[in-house]
Amino acid sequence: xxxxxxxxxxxxxxxxxxxxxxxxxxxxxxxxxxxxxxxxxxxxxxxxxxxxxxxxxxxxxxxxxxxxxxxxxxxxxxxxxxxxxxxxxxxxxxxxxxxxxxxxxxxxxxxxxx
Amino acid sequence: xxxxxxxxxxxxxxxxxxxxxxxxxxxxxxxxxxxxxxxxxxxxxxxxxxxxxxxxxxxxxxxxxxxxxxxxxxxxxxxxxxxxxxxxxxxxxxxxxxxxxxxxxxxxxxxxxxxx
Numbered sequence: 001x002x003x004x005x006x007x008x009x010x011x012x013x014x015x016x017x018x019x020x021x022x023x024x025x026x027x028x029x030x031x032x033x034x035x036x037x038x039x040x041x042x043x044x045x046x047x048x049x050x051x052x053x054x055x056x057x058x059x060x061x062x063x064x065x066x067x068x069x070x071x072x073x074x075x076x077x078x079x080x081x082x083x084x085x086x087x088x089x090x091x092x093x094x095x096x097x098x099x100x101x102x103x104x105x106x107x108x109x110x111x112x113x114x
Numbered sequence: 115x116x117x118x119x120x121x122x123x124x125x126x127x128x129x130x131x132x133x134x135x136x137x138x139x140x141x142x143x144x145x146x147x148x149x150x151x152x153x154x155x156x157x158x159x160x161x162x163x164x165x166x167x168x169x170x171x172x173x174x175x176x177x178x179x180x181x182x183x184x185x186x187x188x189x190x191x192x193x194x195x196x197x198x199x200x201x202x203x204x205x206x207x208x209x210x211x212x213x214x215x216x217x218x219x220x221x222x223x224x225x226x227x228x229x230x
Contacts, residue, residue, distance in 0.1 A: 033217060040223070042223050043203075043220050044220070045219070048215050091157070091158065093218075095216065101148075101207045103216075104160075107157040
């Protein structure tokens with residue numbers, strides 16, 4: 001396994017701009033999760049996919065956030081009209097089959113909104 | 115709702131000292147419990163897990179026992195090394211809980227600093 005990869009690793013943007021992050025899960029992992037981690041806190045769940053279907057979204061995911069997983073492979077997370085409060089580490093994780101529980105995390109994308 | 119509470123850090127120990135990081139949880143059903151570790155500049159890595167009451171997870175000298183009666187999953191290591199310095203997160207999975215997504219609910223993390 002090559003592991004979960006995320007791009008970019010760092011993103012600095014100005015308030016009001018749109019940003020998009022990409023996550024490539026471990027090959028053939030059915031489930032893909034997005035989490036957000038702010039400084040000094042544990043990761044918080046944002047959304048998850050089983051194959052290409054987005055099955056749950058947290059109340060943390062405002063209308064400005066959208067996530068996709070076309071063809072059940074890589075996933076993108078887009079934030080529109082970024083706000084300073086969106087500054088955080090965005091983590092992606094995948095797990096190998098529906099009943100599996102161990103999630104494998106990527107290195108994260110650190111977003112700074114100026 | 116489900117939640118995880120960890121002891122606050124930072125925890126500072128000398129090399130070869132005994133480590134305990136407390137973790138308690140609130141959950142419906144019978145969730146699995148995890149410890150993840152985050153080394154400086156790296157992503158979260160699974161350290162150990164336990165899937166049912168009285169199970170003991172262990173890895174790299176660390177261990178934790180799933181205690182249903184006290185709703186706890188404390189992390190212990192008998193002799194820490196400088197290389198153990200990291201942030202440790204306790205988490206539970208709701209795969210057997212309210213929503214069945216398998217999403218992880220994390221504690222706030224405990225920073226461990228081990229001095230030589």
